Amino acid sequence: MRSGALSGSLPFGARLAGRMRQREVQAQIVFCVLLAALVWGFIQAASGIEGRGGAQSGFGFLREHASFELGESLIPFQAGDTYFRAFLVGLLNTVKVAVCGIILSTILGLVIALGQLSPSILAARLCRLYVEVFRNMPLLLQLIFWHTFLLRGLPAVRQALSPVEGVYLTNRGLYVPAIAPDPAYLPMLLALVAGLALSILLRHMARQRDGVIAPKWRLAMIFGPPLAVFLAYGAPFSLDMPALAGFNFKGGWTLTPEFAAMVIGLTLYTAAFNAEIIRAGIQGVAKGQTEAGLSLGLRRSQIMRLIVIPQTFRIITPPMTNSYLSLTKESSLAVAIGYPEVVRVANITLSETNRSIECIALIMIIYLMLSLLISALLNVVNARVQMQHR
Amino acid sequence: MRRRLLNVVAAVIGLAATSASAELLDEIKARGELTCGTMDYLAGIGFLDDAGNWSGFDVDFCKAASAAIFGTPDKVKFVAVTGAQKFPALASGEIDILSRSVTATISRDTTLGFSYIGPNMMTGQGLMVHKSTGATDYDQMDGATICVLAGTVTERYLADYFKAKGMSFTPVAAENGDQLFSMYFDNRCDAVTMEPPYLAIRRQKMSTAEEHVIFEDVIAKSYEAPMIREGSPRFYKLLQWMHYGMVTAEELGVTKANVDEMVASSTDPRVQRLLGVEGTIGADMGTTNDWMVNVIKAVGNYGEFYDNNLGANSPLQVPRGLNALLRDGGALTAPGWQ
Numbered sequence: 001m002r003s004g005a006l007s008g009s010l011p012f013g014a015r016l017a018g019r020m021r022q023r024e025v026q027a028q029i030v031f032c033v034l035l036a037a038l039v040w041g042f043i044q045a046a047s048g049i050e051g052r053g054g055a056q057s058g059f060g061f062l063r064e065h066a067s068f069e070l071g072e073s074l075i076p077f078q079a080g081d082t083y084f085r086a087f088l089v090g091l092l093n094t095v096k097v098a099v100c101g102i103i104l105s106t107i108l109g110l111v112i113a114l115g116q117l118s119p120s121i122l123a124a125r126l127c128r129l130y131v132e133v134f135r136n137m138p139l140l141l142q143l144i145f146w147h148t149f150l151l152r153g154l155p156a157v158r159q160a161l162s163p164v165e166g167v168y169l170t171n172r173g174l175y176v177p178a179i180a181p182d183p184a185y186l187p188m189l190l191a192l193v194a195g196l197a198l199s200i201l202l203r204h205m206a207r208q209r210d211g212v213i214a215p216k217w218r219l220a221m222i223f224g225p226p227l228a229v230f231l232a233y234g235a236p237f238s239l240d241m242p243a244l245a246g247f248n249f250k251g252g253w254t255l256t257p258e259f260a261a262m263v264i265g266l267t268l269y270t271a272a273f274n275a276e277i278i279r280a281g282i283q284g285v286a287k288g289q290t291e292a293g294l295s296l297g298l299r300r301s302q303i304m305r306l307i308v309i310p311q312t313f314r315i316i317t318p319p320m321t322n323s324y325l326s327l328t329k330e331s332s333l334a335v336a337i338g339y340p341e342v343v344r345v346a347n348i349t350l351s352e353t354n355r356s357i358e359c360i361a362l363i364m365i366i367y368l369m370l371s372l373l374i375s376a377l378l379n380v381v382n383a384r385v386q387m388q389h390r
Numbered sequence: 391m392r393r394r395l396l397n398v399v400a401a402v403i404g405l406a407a408t409s410a411s412a413e414l415l416d417e418i419k420a421r422g423e424l425t426c427g428t429m430d431y432l433a434g435i436g437f438l439d440d441a442g443n444w445s446g447f448d449v450d451f452c453k454a455a456s457a458a459i460f461g462t463p464d465k466v467k468f469v470a471v472t473g474a475q476k477f478p479a480l481a482s483g484e485i486d487i488l489s490r491s492v493t494a495t496i497s498r499d500t501t502l503g504f505s506y507i508g509p510n511m512m513t514g515q516g517l518m519v520h521k522s523t524g525a526t527d528y529d530q531m532d533g534a535t536i537c538v539l540a541g542t543v544t545e546r547y548l549a550d551y552f553k554a555k556g557m558s559f560t561p562v563a564a565e566n567g568d569q570l571f572s573m574y575f576d577n578r579c580d581a582v583t584m585e586p587p588y589l590a591i592r593r594q595k596m597s598t599a600e601e602h603v604i605f606e607d608v609i610a611k612s613y614e615a616p617m618i619r620e621g622s623p624r625f626y627k628l629l630q631w632m633h634y635g636m637v638t639a640e641e642l643g644v645t646k647a648n649v650d651e652m653v654a655s656s657t658d659p660r661v662q663r664l665l666g667v668e669g670t671i672g673a674d675m676g677t678t679n680d681w682m683v684n685v686i687k688a689v690g691n692y693g694e695f696y697d698n699n700l701g702a703n704s705p706l707q708v709p710r711g712l713n714a715l716l717r718d719g720g721a722l723t724a725p726g727w728q
Contacts, residue, residue: 067546067549067550067553068545068546068549068561069549069552069558069559069560069561070561071560071561071562071563072560078553078558079549079550079552079553080553148572151573151576151577151578152576156577157577158522171576171577171578172535172577172578245533246532246533246534247523247525247531247533247534247535247580248533248534248535248560248580250533257578258562335540335565336565338540338562338563338564338565338573340563344540344563347540347541348540348541348545348563350541351541351542352546
């Protein structure tokens with residue numbers, strides 16, 4: 001109180017000077033000044049490089065027309081579309097690989113982790129072998145191996161393997177029948193969303209009255225409206241069958257060997273790490289919990305499912321977040337096998353426009369955004385699975 | 391960026407070198423030897439075999455230059471230069487002639503301090519296709535899957551070409567040449583795009599060579615030419631007219647086999663002028679009057695020079711295309727030898 005009164009009586013300048021004398025504050029100011037100088041220096045250097053090229057800098061080139069093709073894409077793309085759209089295609093292809101890799105590597109990781117902990121010595125040793133083999137070989141090498149394996153191992157287009165009518169397996173990809181688009185499908189999607197919203201609303205209202213809605217009614221609420229729309233349109237359903245036309249199969253859905261090699265490689269590699277994280281998580285749950293479950297007469301599978309696994313989530317969520325982030329960033333290695341993800345788009349744009357700094361900045365921004373998004377989602381999960389202290 | 395820097399370095403060194411030296415032709419004659427930068431790994435273009443013999447199209451150009459200056463093709467010291475070394479090597483004076491499949495462009499001609507001869511190989515971007523597809527022409531390629539080298543102009547030219555024709559294709563990108571051709575031969579693609587001579591060389595290495603077709607037409611141009619430093623007008627004119635002389639010899643029907651006979655008995659004044667039986671053009675240029683006889687004895691006329699290395703008499707079987715004489719439907723021609 002007294003010191004406050006004292007400092008309050010001093011003029012502002014003197015108080016500031018007193019603060020400045022504190023070494024801690026001085027160090028922080030020096031740091032901030034250095035950081036600002038560094039950033040300013042980078043900007044100066046970058047604008048200098050662009051200036052010498054004589055071209056205007058900035059991201060305006062994204063509106064210009066790209067003259068290249070990309071091979072595979074979730075949205076329609078062809079030469080003559082803008083660079084912005086090309087980057088969007090690359091981003092979606094990156095997300096496609098990352099989402100598939102994350103889901104599959106988690107499932108496989110869980111299986112391998114449970115295998116390692118299983119009482120069967122053979123299963124435990126085989127799973128251990130898996131982990132040691134896959135996590136100790138460079139990912140790039142594994143990707144190139146799978147790509148070459150698929151190209152050499154699968155038959156050419158004209159000798160396609162066709163186990164079922166309409167399904168063709170070749171070294172240019174797996175072709176399967178697609179559901180032909182129909183005007184009824186958009187209203188069906190809207191009806192599904194409406195049903196989902198209704199079910200969430202009713203569940204919320206029921207909770208307020210401490211009631212529950214039976215699962216069968218909730219399912220009916222979600223899937224009833226789209227089914228009604230489907231029938232109202234006269235149940236339109238036809239398959240778009242792939243057929244050999246000219247050089248390639250046309251129609252249907254295609255899974256390219258580049259995409260398959262990426263998903264296989266990323267999944268097998270990351271699953272080895274995920275298995276170790278999950279194994280550590282399971283072993284990190286206190287032994288007393290299992291013993292308590294046994295003394296209650298629960299079976300081992302029940303103990304695992306009801307007691308251990310839910311507690312495992314608390315331990316593994318932060319390291320699994322890291323694993324998912326690595327997988328997403330490692331998908332940039334796709335450039336080595338020609339999968340058209342965001343780095344490939346940036347490379348070809350760079351060679352056409354000479355906007356090297358902008359293109360590299362775009363890749364960095366895109367990966368940063370993806371990583372922050374994954375972190376944010378998993379932080380929500382983490383907050384929900386943590387023990388509730390009341 | 392790095393290439394731009396190299397070019398600047400090359401230009402600076404080039405300026406220093408040219409200002410210091412007099413006419414290169416006199417210097418080479420005094421030295422008794424010509425230095426030639428080429429490649430040592432591509433059969434048909436520039437190749438060094440186990441026995442230490444150099445062969446190929448780019449190599450033969452330097453042998454011809456040696457014959458033009460010294461009368462024999464063996465006064466050449468070959469230096470293998472990489473793609474990144476080629477311009478600094480020429481600019482610094484390490485080599486007198488750069489004969490290494492360099493594409494002649496306006497910026498290389500005007501900003502690097504180099505001059506090009508010819509061009510002596512006119513090619514472009516072509517396609518190699520699996521014969522089993524049955525395609526023989528670009529117009530039949532609609533819907534094809536095509537392997538491309540990532541980040542090169544060939545990707546862009548291909549997309550431009552297909553767009554202009556209202557056709558579509560699916561590209562598969564490879565990071566390097568080996569991966570590119572491995573994917574094509576594994577049938578990942580229906581076709582692969584590159585300059586036809588290089589397509590032919592890659593095809594030749596395969597045991598299944600006859601199962602692949604190379605289209606004769608090209609969709610974009612790439613004119614390759616030997617290069618020398620600027621500042622030696624007599625050396626430049628000797629090499630330029632040596633190229634024209636080889637073309638003229640083919641036009642007049644003078645070959646390696648009949649050149650001696652032509653010297654002895656031809657009554658055609660055009661042949662007599664070319665072979666130095668008549669006039670003193672060779673001596674006026676700073677060499678001997680029979681210099682073209684020596685060049686033709688060394689490598690033949692242009693047709694033989696091409697066919698023995700790349701064309702009909704070689705394993706590569708690259709068609710003449712644009713490199714045929716104008717009268718045969720190509721683009722090869724030469725000013726009058728008057």
